[in-house]
Amino acid sequence: MREVIKTRHIGLCFGVSRAVSRVLKEAELRKEKIYTLGPLLHNPQMVEMLREKGIEPIDDVSMLDQGVVAFRSHGIMKEEEEYIRAKGLTAIDTTCPFVKRVRSCALYLRKNGYKVVIAGDERHPEVKSVLSYLGNDGIVLHNSFPIAAKKIGVVSQTTLDRETLWEVVKSLMGSTKELRVYHTICESTTVRRDEATALAEQVGMMLIVGGRNSSNTTKLYAAVKRIQPRTYHIEAEEEIRPEWFTDVQKVGIAGGASTPDVIIEKVERRVKNL
Ligand code: SF4
Structure with a gap:
């Protein structure tokens, strides 16, 4: 089995x-x-x-x-x-407290004279929200881009990966006298990515379960796919195709932050019943 x-x-x-x-x-x-x-x-x-x-x-x-x-x-x-x-x-107000922390760190930085950089995706609603509370007085960066300012303060989108945050921070190091970084990546995002990439090394195939419009799921999929080429992103069990499993003995399952247990369980059952 x-x-x-x-x-x-x-x-x-x-x-x-x-x-x-x-x-x-x-x-x-x-x-x-x-x-x-x-x-x-x-x-x-x-x-x-x-x-x-x-x-x-x-x-x-x-x-x-x-x-x-x-x-x-x-x-x-x-x-x-x-x-x-x-x-x-x-x-x-059901805003996640970790998201509120990004906002409050960004506001604190701006109040204290820092040029605020948000490391993240400018199209993501969380980033747009933080930027709006700054009165659009902030810069969103998703890769290295030097900015000249006396004091720069960085916060990150909660679902960003550590490598991108580090890229952004490194690029700012030479262009300012003072650089302050708040590590606001959410623990849940980091732990899920670490566990999924570790699991990808031990199995013959990975299924990443979550909405195609979910930023953290698509990032999780990309990170896992780099390690395990036989990785598939699905939203529900109906999308599973039997031919994916040829010669596969061990299947790994990981899910995005918006994927409920009930969907994961259905996926697991379908894989076992194939
Ligand atoms: S991934 Fe979940 S816990 Fe983490 S910041 Fe987003 S909503 Fe909050």
């Missing part, structure tokens, strides 16, 4: 699990629709399940004049928060 090994840290991360539980609890208590600014998590199956419970994602908060709105674990834009306050909407 084929052996299936999962990473130890799998299932929803602390921040996403906290956000989902809180919003589910509020939906039950309030008995009214709760809107989320974008999907609460990057997992289409879970988003559907939440929709059935009256939790609906919207793209633009200005569509609402009243009602209850929940922030995602990535945080929201400052303008959105201002709109919610001005309209008197009921807010459920």
Whole structure:
């Protein structure tokens, strides 16, 4: 029988699990629709399940004049928060505390005269959120790029990999008199990546489970694929193809921060039943 090994840290991360539980609890208590600014998590199956419970994602908060709105674990834009306050909407703040730490470190740096650099992806909602709270007075870097300033302060997107943060920091070393770095990569991201890459060395094939629109899952997939060429990124068990398993005795499974246990279990069952 084929052996299936999962990473130890799998299932929803602390921040996403906290956000989902809180919003589910509020939906039950309030008995009214709760809107989320974008999907609460990057997992289409879970988003559907939440929709059935009256939790609906919207793209633009200005569509609402009243009602209850929940922030995602990535945080929201400052303008959105201002709109919610001005309209008197009921807010459920489920921003992950680790994401809030990025924001507070960035604000502290700016207040103390540092040019703020956010190491991360400028398109990611978390980075956009932090930048908005800085009044767009910050620079987003995803690779080495020297910047001239007297004092530079760095924070990182929580789901960034350590190598990219280090690249950014190294490139800034020669261009400033003072460089202050807050290591704000979330532990959950680092641990999952370390465990998955270690597992990839021991198995004949890896499955990375998570939404294709999830930044941490796509990064996890890329990191694992570099080690184990037979690595597949899937969102659900239906995507598994039997021909992938030819001559494979051991299969490793890892998941992104937004992939619930229930989906991982279905994937595991399908692999075992092939
Ligand atoms: S990956 Fe980390 S920072 Fe992001 S929501 Fe999960 S626990 Fe929070």
